[in-house]
Amino acid sequence: MTVARSAARAVGALLIAGFLAVLGAVPAQAAGYRYWSFWEHTGSGWAYATQGPSVLRPDDGDTVGFRFAVSEDSAHAAQPRDKGDFSAICAATPAKDGSKRVAVVLDFGTPEHAPGGRRPPERRTACAQVGEDASAGDALAAVAKPLRYNSSALLCAIAGYPTSGCGEQVGAQESGQRPSAGASGAEKSGESDDGDDGGPSAGLLVGVAAVVVLGAAAVWQARRRRG
Known part of the structure; x- marks a missing residue:
């Protein structure tokens, strides 16, 4: 194997190592969103509601549920x-x-999903007796005031909990969840207050550029020795 070819392979290995370092240093994706999810009871278990509480009109004898947690999406939402x-x-x-x-x-x-380290209220149940045409949201309002909504009609608080925030994005460290596995009403907020786009920092990019330059220098030196 020639010196130039050995040097080229060494450069390739350095480049791969450099890019892996950049990818490994990119901040982890957010674990999910902290919000009230909305559920229907099917008789055999809970199913994530496909309509918001203001739209769904349960029948007499039905059960609806609300769970506050950090979840990525409906497939991984806590029941x-x-x-x-x-x-x-x-x-x-x-x-x-x-x-x-x-x-x-x-x-x-649970406390690990509560905003600001607060202790959440104890879970409870109630029987709402409402008009025949009432929605699940009407039933909720009958037994769990005060409710709080945002300007997009997203349900933010039930029985006054939490006192602030609404469908905010949370990181893995804050949520207590691993980021591998997150809206009451029909939707959840996708807004984040963090302006960082999660890309690599300028310092990391400079580091990779340095790896490229050093590798190119190694190839040049090898060719010079052959000449």
Whole structure:
């Protein structure tokens, strides 16, 4: 094997190592979004709602659930930690003409997902007795005021929790989640207050450029020796 070819391979190895260093140093992607997710009980378990609470109109005997957590998307969202048994939740609420009963499960989440290190309220259930045409949002308002919405009609707080924030993006370190695995209403906010686009820093790019220059110099020196 010639000296020039050996030098070329060495340069290739240096370039690969340099680019891997840049990729490894790029900040990890955000773990997800901190928000209230909305769920329907199917009788056998929880299903992520495909309509927002202001649109969905449950029937008498249905159960809806809300869970506050950090999640990337609906496929990995944390479910309410309650069985959602309508007969148990609404046992003390008799049926009444002109109204319907909707069981509401409120899961305020865990301390690791709470904003600012706060302690979330204990999870609870309630039986909402509302008009026959009432939405899930109406049922929620009947048992869990105060509610807070943002300008896009995204549900931000239930029973006053949390006191601030709305669907904000959170990093893996803050959320307590690994970033591998995140909106009540029909949507979640994709806005982030962080202006960093997650790209490599200028210093890292300069470092890679230095690797390229050194590698090119090695090839030139090898060819010069041959000449």
